[in-house]
Structure formats: structure tokens, C-alpha cells
Amino acid sequence: MILNRYERMIARRYLLPEKGERFIFVVAGFSVGAVALGVAALIIVMSVMNGFRAELFDKIVGLNGHALVQGYEGRLGNWRQIADQAKKTPGVTSALPLIVQPLMASTNGRVEGVLVRGMRVEDLRANKTITSNVLSGDIRSITPGSNQVAIGSELAKMLGAFPGSEISLISPEGRSTVVGTVPRIVSFTVGAVFEAGVYDFDKSFVIMPIEDAQSFMMMGDEVGMIELQTDNPDRVGEIVAPLQNLVRGRGIIVDWRQMNSALFEALEVERVAMFVVLCIIILVAAFNIASSLIMLVRSKTRDIAILRTMGATRQAMTRVFMTVGLTIGTVGILAGVLLGAIFLFFRQSVVNFIQLVTGQNLWDPSVRFLSELPSKTDPIEVAAIVLVTLVLTFFATLFPARRAAATDPVQVLRYE
Structure with a gap:
């Protein structure tokens, strides 16, 4: 929107009213604050939702792959x-x-359900989700025949175990006797404690070399499944389709979407719902801008009439008041983006402070899946939020600007 010199001077004058018109300035300030809070809330929520999905995807796929070839009855021959x-x-x-x-x-008189995971040592060392998050112990101590295992951090807390502790693994598939099958119990030493970042994994995983797992579970040379990684997770179904005939009769192929469909679909629905709800907040802020402009037009009716008699056109008055409204909206957007960026940078500190003040656990990993509040800001989404806010602000300024342009100087100045 291109303004003449005098139009810019008038718009600046209306944005910074005189002493007797401070109330209008206060209302405009509330409008800026409303826009800033709406934009910040939308950026924060969308970034957290994106971060939540990305973190879950990375953690889950980092341990389960993009697809699994699962053998029937937990055994996959050949x-x-x-x-x-x-x-x-x-x-x-x-x-x-x-x-x-x-x-x-079982250890220290405590018994917990676990998920024993047998992996080749080279695959374990290459898994960054585990090796990059070792809290104590040495993951390199987990070698075939060493009788050592790595356990999740939450499981370590529940069992009271630490590197060097002995834990007993109990398998229902033991040896047969005259009185029935006797469970197989073998003791292992905790070699490392890791934190994958997903609560369900950290509270259940016991990782050991695949050779030790085969021996313990009496599986011979068989495995339970094959984890597949692809170069495009979104096309995983299409990529693994050629393997269906090969595994038919021996097992099935499931991909990450089938294994976690309910979780990721719920996240997507919640993401869309939050976007719509928070857009309503920005819409309310746009109405605040419209209200402040209407008040400004009412208080400046005489000024507008004088300007019209001095030669100002209707289009000039429209541009002046639209500039005022868009300036308020732009300042609010910039403040909102800055506020959102600051909150996201200190998000975990904010959560910890609120927990300290209220005494409530706002981020329980057993409920939220992840250990910390995640964040992933998408520049395209931020641009879309800014654009949506600008569009709503633009439409909010149309009615007050047109009312100002429609002012009849004859009627206003008749009795002056």
C-alpha cells in the first residue's frame, strides 16, 4: 500500500495520539497484545505438536525400524x-x-514385566537412539557370552538396578519335567543403563546380544523378526511390497504406520483441532483491531471532514485508516513471533518453573510418552500463521476505513 507524504504523516499522528486521546492508544495497545498472544500461542502449540510427532517418530523408528518382517509364533526360520x-x-x-x-x-525382591530385545552387537553399536543416550555403564561391555545386558532408565529405577547389578530373567519356556514345564531363570549383569526418551521403551527394554537371546530362549539359529529401514518412510508400504511373496506362509510384514496408527492419527487430529481453535483467538484479536479503529474514526470525524474539504480523497482516507490497522496488526505479529521464539527456547525451563511453583507434575513421561517437552518449528507453518493473521487484520480494517472514507464533510461541519 503506497501512501503519499501527508497520508503517512496523518497515519503516524493517529498511531500516536495526543494527551487527551490516550484511551484510544490503550485500546490499540490491547489489540497489539491480543494479536501477539494469538500468534505466539499458535506458533508455540504447532511447534510443540510438530516436535512431539517428530520425536516420537525418531524414537519409535530408531528402535523398531520403518517395517518389521515378523515370524509366526515369534520365530522366523531361514x-x-x-x-x-x-x-x-x-x-x-x-x-x-x-x-x-x-x-x-527380578532383582532385589522386585519383579517387573520386560521386553527382551536381542540384537547383533554391530547393530547395537550403530543404533544412535541407544548409544547416544547411555546414562551409566558402558554399552561396549554388551558382547556375546559376556552375560551382560543394557536396560532402560525407568526399568532401572523400578528394579533398583544399576551397572554391576544382577537381574534374573524368567522365561516361561523352560525344560519339561514330570510335573510340567519349569520356567527358565538365568541371571545377567547390568552393563549399561540408557534413556531412549520414550517412556514405554525406557520402562521395559532389556537389550542383549542376539546370540545370548537365542541361547536363553532356546531358539537355535532362528530370530523373531527382521527390522527394515527404508530411504522414504512415507513410501514404506510400496517399497516392501515385493517382499510379501517371499515371507508368505512364514510371517507378515507390518510398517510403522500400522504399528502406531492410532497414536499418529490422534496427533494429527489434535494438531488440526488446535490450529482451528487458536485461529479463533487471532480472529478475536482482529475484531479488537476493528473496534479500536471504529473508536478512532468516531473521535476523528471532525478531522476527517476538514481533510476532505482540503482536498483529501475518499481513497486517501481509506488508505490512512487501513495503514493504521495493518500497522497495529504487524506490530502484534512481530511481537508474537518474538514471544513464541523466546518461549520455545526456554520451554523446558518454563515447564520446570511452573512445576516448582504449583507442585504439580505437568510433564509426566508415563502419560506424555516423551521425557521432555519437544519442539520443532516449521518455517512454512510460521509463514502461514503470519499470512493468516495479516489477512484477518486486513479484513478487520476494511469496515472502519470505509466508514472514515464515507464521512460527509457538509454534515459534520454544518454547525461549525
């Missing part, structure tokens, strides 16, 4: 053939054998 064929499939970047079995763990 798995090397499947793994070799999977590696040759276009789009598949890795195929890793795994054994995943729910068992019981």
Missing part, C-alpha cells in the same frame, strides 16, 4: 534369505535380525 533379499530390494537401506520377547525380570 531369516538370512529374507534379509539378503530385502537388502537387494530398491528403497530398503538395511535389514537387521531381531529377537523381541516379553518376559519377567
Whole structure:
């Protein structure tokens, strides 16, 4: 919007009213604050939702892959053939054998349900989700025949275990006797404690070399599943489709969307719902701008009439008041973006402070899945938020600006 010199002077004058018109300035300030809070809230919520989805995806996929070839009854024979064929499939970047079995763990008189995960040592060392988050102990101590395991941090707390502690794993598939099957109980030493960042993993995972898992569970050379990584998670179904015939009759293929469909669909629905709700807050802020401009037009009716008699056109008055409204909106947007950025940078400190003041646990990992409040700001979404706010502000200024332009100087100055 291009303004003449005198139009810019008038707009600046109306943005900074004189002493007797401070009330209008206060109302405009409230409008700026409302826009800033709306924009900041929208940026914060969308960034947290994006971060939540990204963190969950990275953690879950980091431990479960993009797809799993699962053997029937938890056993997959001739798995090397499947793994070799999977590696040759276009789009598949890795195929890793795994054994995943729910068992019981006992130590210090405590018993907890666990998920034993057998991995090849080289695959364990290459898994950044685990190796980059070791809290205590040494992950390199987990080697075949060492009788050492790595456990999640929450499980360590529940069992009261730490590196060097002995834990007993209990498998229902033991040896047969005349009185029935006797559970198999084997003791292992905790070699490392890790925190993957997903509560459900940290409270249940016991990781050991795949050779030790095969021996403990009496599986011979079989594995439970093959974890597949692809170069495009969104096309995982299409990429692994050629493997369906190979595994038919021996197992099934499930991808990350099928394994976690309810969770990610719920996140997407909540994300859209929050965007709509917070856009309503920005709409209310736009109405505040419209209200402040209407008050400004009412208080400046005489000034507008004089300007019209001096040659100012209707279009000039429209531009002046639209500039005032858009300036208020722009200042609010800039303040909102800054406020949102500051909050996101200190988000965990803010959560910790509120927890300290209120005494409430606002971020319980057992409910929120993740250990800390995540954030991932999408520049495209921020640009969309700014654009939506500008559009709403633009439409909010139309009516007051047109009312100012429609002022009849004859009627206003008749009795002056």
C-alpha cells in the first residue's frame, strides 16, 4: 500500500495520539497484545505438536525400524534369505535380525514385566537412539557370552538396578519335567543403563546380544523378526511390497504406520483441532483491531471532514485508516513471533518453573510418552500463521476505513 507524504504523516499522528486521546492508544495497545498472544500461542502449540510427532517418530523408528518382517509364533526360520533379499530390494537401506520377547525380570525382591530385545552387537553399536543416550555403564561391555545386558532408565529405577547389578530373567519356556514345564531363570549383569526418551521403551527394554537371546530362549539359529529401514518412510508400504511373496506362509510384514496408527492419527487430529481453535483467538484479536479503529474514526470525524474539504480523497482516507490497522496488526505479529521464539527456547525451563511453583507434575513421561517437552518449528507453518493473521487484520480494517472514507464533510461541519 503506497501512501503519499501527508497520508503517512496523518497515519503516524493517529498511531500516536495526543494527551487527551490516550484511551484510544490503550485500546490499540490491547489489540497489539491480543494479536501477539494469538500468534505466539499458535506458533508455540504447532511447534510443540510438530516436535512431539517428530520425536516420537525418531524414537519409535530408531528402535523398531520403518517395517518389521515378523515370524509366526515369534520365530522366523531361514531369516538370512529374507534379509539378503530385502537388502537387494530398491528403497530398503538395511535389514537387521531381531529377537523381541516379553518376559519377567527380578532383582532385589522386585519383579517387573520386560521386553527382551536381542540384537547383533554391530547393530547395537550403530543404533544412535541407544548409544547416544547411555546414562551409566558402558554399552561396549554388551558382547556375546559376556552375560551382560543394557536396560532402560525407568526399568532401572523400578528394579533398583544399576551397572554391576544382577537381574534374573524368567522365561516361561523352560525344560519339561514330570510335573510340567519349569520356567527358565538365568541371571545377567547390568552393563549399561540408557534413556531412549520414550517412556514405554525406557520402562521395559532389556537389550542383549542376539546370540545370548537365542541361547536363553532356546531358539537355535532362528530370530523373531527382521527390522527394515527404508530411504522414504512415507513410501514404506510400496517399497516392501515385493517382499510379501517371499515371507508368505512364514510371517507378515507390518510398517510403522500400522504399528502406531492410532497414536499418529490422534496427533494429527489434535494438531488440526488446535490450529482451528487458536485461529479463533487471532480472529478475536482482529475484531479488537476493528473496534479500536471504529473508536478512532468516531473521535476523528471532525478531522476527517476538514481533510476532505482540503482536498483529501475518499481513497486517501481509506488508505490512512487501513495503514493504521495493518500497522497495529504487524506490530502484534512481530511481537508474537518474538514471544513464541523466546518461549520455545526456554520451554523446558518454563515447564520446570511452573512445576516448582504449583507442585504439580505437568510433564509426566508415563502419560506424555516423551521425557521432555519437544519442539520443532516449521518455517512454512510460521509463514502461514503470519499470512493468516495479516489477512484477518486486513479484513478487520476494511469496515472502519470505509466508514472514515464515507464521512460527509457538509454534515459534520454544518454547525461549525
